[in-house]
Amino acid sequence: MNDNEKKIKALKEENPFTSSSVGDPWEDKYPDVRSINERAFKEIAQLIDQKTKSPSLPCAGLVFGEVGSGKTHLVGRILKYGRQTDFPFSFAYVQPIEDTEQTYRYLLREVIVNLCYPINPSSDVTQLDIILERIFKEVSEQSSQTFRNSGIRRLKNLKIRGLNEWRTEFRDSSVPQFLSSSFKDLSRMVRDVMRKGPLSPEEIEKRAISFIRVKFPDIPKAFLKVLFQYQSPDKRSAAMEWLRGAAIDDEDAALLQVPSRLRYSPSLSEQESRNILNYLGVLLLHYGQPLVICFDRLENYDTDEKIRSLGKMVEFLVDKVKAMLPLVFVRGQQWEEKFTKKLNQQVITRLRTNEFQLKGCNDNQALGIVRTRLASVYGNPKFGIRNPNLQKEDDLSPFDKEKLTSTFKMRLHSPRQVIMLANQRLKQILYPDAEPVEAVFPLDKLQDEFEHQYTLIRADFNRYQPDRSRLKRALELYLRHNSPESGFELESLSQSEDKYVDIRCRIRAAAQTSEVSHLDAVFIIDTELNNSYVRASVKRGIDFLEKDGNGKAFYIRDARCAIPPPPKWKVTNEMLGKFREIGGKFISLEEAQAARWYALALLNYAVKEGDVTIVEANNRTRPVSQEELAAFVQEKIHNSRACPNFQHISEILRGQRGQGREEGRQSERATDNGPTDNGPTDNGPTRQLELATDNGPTDNGPTRQLELATDNGPTRQWELATDNGPTDNGTTRQLELATDQGTNGQRTNKAVGTGNGQRTKGQRTNIPTDNGPTDN
Numbered sequence: 001m002n003d004n005e006k007k008i009k010a011l012k013e014e015n016p017f018t019s020s021s022v023g024d025p026w027e028d029k030y031p032d033v034r035s036i037n038e039r040a041f042k043e044i045a046q047l048i049d050q051k052t053k054s055p056s057l058p059c060a061g062l063v064f065g066e067v068g069s070g071k072t073h074l075v076g077r078i079l080k081y082g083r084q085t086d087f088p089f090s091f092a093y094v095q096p097i098e099d100t101e102q103t104y105r106y107l108l109r110e111v112i113v114n115l116c117y118p119i120n121p122s123s124d125v126t127q128l129d130i131i132l133e134r135i136f137k138e139v140s141e142q143s144s145q146t147f148r149n150s151g152i153r154r155l156k157n158l159k160i161r162g163l164n165e166w167r168t169e170f171r172d173s174s175v176p177q178f179l180s181s182s183f184k185d186l187s188r189m190v191r192d193v194m195r196k197g198p199l200s201p202e203e204i205e206k207r208a209i210s211f212i213r214v215k216f217p218d219i220p221k222a223f224l225k226v227l228f229q230y231q232s233p234d235k236r237s238a239a240m241e242w243l244r245g246a247a248i249d250d251e252d253a254a255l256l257q258v259p260s261r262l263r264y265s266p267s268l269s270e271q272e273s274r275n276i277l278n279y280l281g282v283l284l285l286h287y288g289q290p291l292v293i294c295f296d297r298l299e300n301y302d303t304d305e306k307i308r309s310l311g312k313m314v315e316f317l318v319d320k321v322k323a324m325l326p327l328v329f330v331r332g333q334q335w336e337e338k339f340t341k342k343l344n345q346q347v348i349t350r351l352r353t354n355e356f357q358l359k360g361c362n363d364n365q366a367l368g369i370v371r372t373r374l375a376s377v378y379g380n381p382k383f384g385i386r387n388p389n390l391q392k393e394d395d396l397s398p399f400d401k402e403k404l405t406s407t408f409k410m411r412l413h414s415p416r417q418v419i420m421l422a423n424q425r426l427k428q429i430l431y432p433d434a435e436p437v438e439a440v441f442p443l444d445k446l447q448d449e450f451e452h453q454y455t456l457i458r459a460d461f462n463r464y465q466p467d468r469s470r471l472k473r474a475l476e477l478y479l480r481h482n483s484p485e486s487g488f489e490l491e492s493l494s495q496s497e498d499k500y501v502d503i504r505c506r507i508r509a510a511a512q513t514s515e516v517s518h519l520d521a522v523f524i525i526d527t528e529l530n531n532s533y534v535r536a537s538v539k540r541g542i543d544f545l546e547k548d549g550n551g552k553a554f555y556i557r558d559a560r561c562a563i564p565p566p567p568k569w570k571v572t573n574e575m576l577g578k579f580r581e582i583g584g585k586f587i588s589l590e591e592a593q594a595a596r597w598y599a600l601a602l603l604n605y606a607v608k609e610g611d612v613t614i615v616e617a618n619n620r621t622r623p624v625s626q627e628e629l630a631a632f633v634q635e636k637i638h639n640s641r642a643c644p645n646f647q648h649i650s651e652i653l654r655g656q657r658g659q660g661r662e663e664g665r666q667s668e669r670a671t672d673n674g675p676t677d678n679g680p681t682d683n684g685p686t687r688q689l690e691l692a693t694d695n696g697p698t699d700n701g702p703t704r705q706l707e708l709a710t711d712n713g714p715t716r717q718w719e720l721a722t723d724n725g726p727t728d729n730g731t732t733r734q735l736e737l738a739t740d741q742g743t744n745g746q747r748t749n750k751a752v753g754t755g756n757g758q759r760t761k762g763q764r765t766n767i768p769t770d771n772g773p774t775d776n
Helices: 004-014 037-054 071-084 102-116 126-170 175-182 182-198 201-215 221-229 236-243 250-256 266-286 304-319 332-340 345-352 364-376 402-410 413-431 443-459 470-480 531-547 569-581 590-608 625-637 644-653
Strands: 061-065 088-094 290-295 324-330 355-357 488-495 502-510 514-524 552-560 585-589 613-614 621-623 705-709 716-718 734-739 748-751
Touching: 004 364, 004 413, 037 061, 037 175, 037 324, 037 355, 061 332, 061 345, 071 088, 071 290, 071 324, 088 102, 088 126, 102 126, 102 266, 102 304, 126 201, 126 221, 126 266, 201 221, 201 552, 221 236, 221 250, 221 266, 236 250, 266 324, 290 304, 290 502, 304 324, 304 332, 304 345, 324 332, 364 402, 364 413, 402 413, 413 613, 413 621, 443 590, 443 613, 443 625, 470 488, 470 502, 470 514, 470 590, 470 625, 488 734, 514 531, 531 552, 531 569, 552 569, 552 644, 569 585, 585 644, 590 644, 644 734
Parallel strands: 061 324, 061 355, 088 290, 290 324, 514 552, 552 585
Antiparallel strands: 488 502, 502 514, 613 621, 705 716, 734 748
């Protein structure tokens, strides 16, 4: 196989033009074409350099660019500029805010998440590590200088003693006595040096706190203590949670030796977040490490409250916090129509003082985009291309350079249009026998973008920390745009005034009996890690169900925010057991499912910003509309088996999985990549799950249930699914069974079939089937 054949094979495996949206600037996948928007970048870099030299200078920047002009790509170029210059400044990319009641908490969280993200894929070093290294370096140098000064003073004293008293001491003493006395101080000093040696991490931390507090007495000891413990591997996670303003549990608070914030009011939490941002600003100012904060996708600031929230953040960063530079990226028409009418004049003036304009690219720049994207594939060693010719200006294979040039010379194109046109041409080259497609259908484009975003999230899941607001956005999209085949109709959906409850809705559900009924439902999304908050959230669900016996209550968590099993959080686990007993539905989003929820939320951001575009039959591009996104959710998400948690919610809302309290626990089942609950498993009532086949109930009788005894608790019953109908003839049934390890409530998947039926304590193994009915 020659190189040209290898290139075709490589492009079929990895198409570099599939996605035209950058999405996240931290994903540095494709090379940069420096000449595109070069003037704007140089002006922004000059502003950053000025801020680096004078961190206390109050300033901001406003970047104008239309759809597809490369706003997010320019953000990535700023980040790359920092990487290439050994990070003379820090960087943060802020996605759109959802909850305006948590403006400063959200800003702090986004800043800390960025500061704690590895600056290079090949290293675990973060921007916060760089800042701490500078602090410790100064502390060490100061300690060394102090010790050196002490030694010099001692030597001087010894020298003075020798000069002034040498004659007297020599005259009055014997030679041995004189030598012993003369070198006594020198010996003591040497012992001091040997004894002290290198400073331990604890000693450096202690000295660093004292050193910083002498310089900046307004910075509290608690903040410094947590900041310096970030470098300790066993404390790093807890330190990150505390630094981003979250309330932590008592165990982590004791580990860090700081307040847990469990009883902080919302207003106090907001003030605490402002304070931490201020403390960071003081340190960044002192160590010459200003923070560039980029606000992007402003189309998603779709309410007056969100726009005012943006104004509050910008004004705070410019006027109150030291060494922070906000850059706002926005479409020109959007700025004039929305933001100039809602932001106060002071914020507008701050931003418009430094304006930058993005433009389209000419034919040479367009060819450069195609060339660099091809090079990203050809240069991959796994494809074995011996001579990729990455440096040749005319190497655009498999494209015809003359045809591409002719297309791009007709008019200026945005970078996104170039990528989309290249994608369309490449598909024609790679699959010449396929029927020509004159236009890309919006739903297909949205599906591609959704899967692309999902892949990015799965590849670096830690980059996307548990986020209540984005889970809420995904759930709201799913509920609002349910398909006609879903079996229920959404009559109303509203945001709850209760801070523990996210969504309230009224459902018109068509039950299996064809009777139409109305029911109310509440959704509680919780990513907190402190006991009191979790307990209060579960209590809201219990209160709702006790008040409305026919209602549905859902408690949803990112599985990374696991609830500690008993004996920890004993009362909380008991409340969670009661919540399930009276009909509550607990859904724990394992990684694959959480990634799909986050991907849907981020896809919504991209569509609202106009970042998802299609090429129509006339070779013109247009953004996908919100109505087309709604159709995508109806057709692709509601009917996708890849999103079992969403389907699970639909089944419950349409009355398919249990009715009220008596069958409340029937709805819990394992998904294909993890269980949907991780609470207590040994002290609650019997759990039941329905038995279903691919072609309906068995024997035309009632639902069958498989009884499974626990080690030391009541009987459990789990869903038993067959692949091809009844199994009364003794055929093995395959069961995806969530087991627990002992009594800690952590379940894992086990495939259960026929076998010897033996079980060991704390672990479930094979369970045999019988040759008769399983109704019992």
